[in-house]
Amino acid sequence: MPQHFTNLTEAKTLETDQLALTRRIIGDLADKLACGVIHGSAGTGKTFAVETALEDLRAGHGGRDPMRTHTLVFTSKPTMRQLAEELVKTLTGAKPRSGNRFYLITALIELLSGPPRLLVIDEAQRMNGDCLEQLRHLHDHGDTRFALLYVGGDGCWEVLSREPMLRSRVFRRLPFQPIERAEIPALMREYHPVYAGVDDGLLLDIDDTYAHGTLRDWAAFTHTAADLCHEAGRERVDADIAANAYTLLGGGAR
Known part of the structure; x- marks a missing residue:
């Protein structure tokens, strides 16, 4: 693979x-x-x-x-x-x-x-x-x-x-084409454990702010967020982790 x-x-x-x-x-x-x-x-x-x-x-x-x-x-x-x-x-x-x-x-x-x-x-x-x-x-x-x-x-x-x-x-x-916005929450929970149990609103906010349905941007965000979760001793992404990831990724700008 x-x-x-x-x-x-x-x-x-x-x-x-x-x-x-x-x-x-x-x-x-x-x-x-x-x-x-x-x-x-x-x-x-x-x-x-x-x-x-x-x-x-x-x-x-x-x-x-x-x-x-x-x-x-x-x-x-x-x-x-x-x-x-x-x-x-x-x-x-x-x-x-x-x-x-x-x-x-x-x-x-x-x-x-x-x-x-x-x-x-x-x-x-x-x-x-x-x-x-x-x-x-x-x-x-x-x-x-x-x-x-x-x-x-x-x-x-x-x-x-x-x-x-x-x-x-x-x-x-x-x-x-980029992933349809409505499909984002279910796909991302399937994609990586750091999104397990994360509510739709936060996942859609991540997409709107940074990833825009683009798998490569979601991969970059997830890699960063997973590292931040590990450092903070958290199992999944929350609003604070997302905000810190945006900062490391250029403030959310593409």
Whole structure:
């Protein structure tokens, strides 16, 4: 199981609707060798959800045969040659013998024509039109057998949807959203023991003041609050613990 943000001890994985949908979508892509997109603002839990679903896929959970997965992430906008080189390196574990793009594409078609696999392009908003077209060409090729998942943050869908040839091939798409306010109290009591028995009003105040439905912000707050509870000899969060946590986290400002 992927680690929780900040390695928070005693935190439980929240079985949110978005986590369940991520598992379903990645399973569907694997079954159909199709193309999909999962996107949303930072901190909404998409990375954890995707990694959890990929782990399930590699392990063969859900009655499926285990499937190989490969994830690529670029720190800046790659060229078509850089994309092809990284793909070959990811699939083989070795630097390609030649940097010639046509050699690389031929090698990729051969590599991707073997056992079915899932290729994940993380931070997909960094892709340009040429790179997206190159991936589409590889995915559409009659000899290749792989599913393709684009994952990205703000602006991801806007970038991908500008390419009509890609947009028309998207089989599944999931936009990640912050947790609905009404769901916060029940989810947080499930998330960590420091919220057991804490009333709805305080949990909603924490969300309104600091977390705003964002799982990463809830993780940061919970890590801080759990430390404060331990130092104060308290088992759960109260108004004083919350106030002190706000101070340590910048006064509640995001």
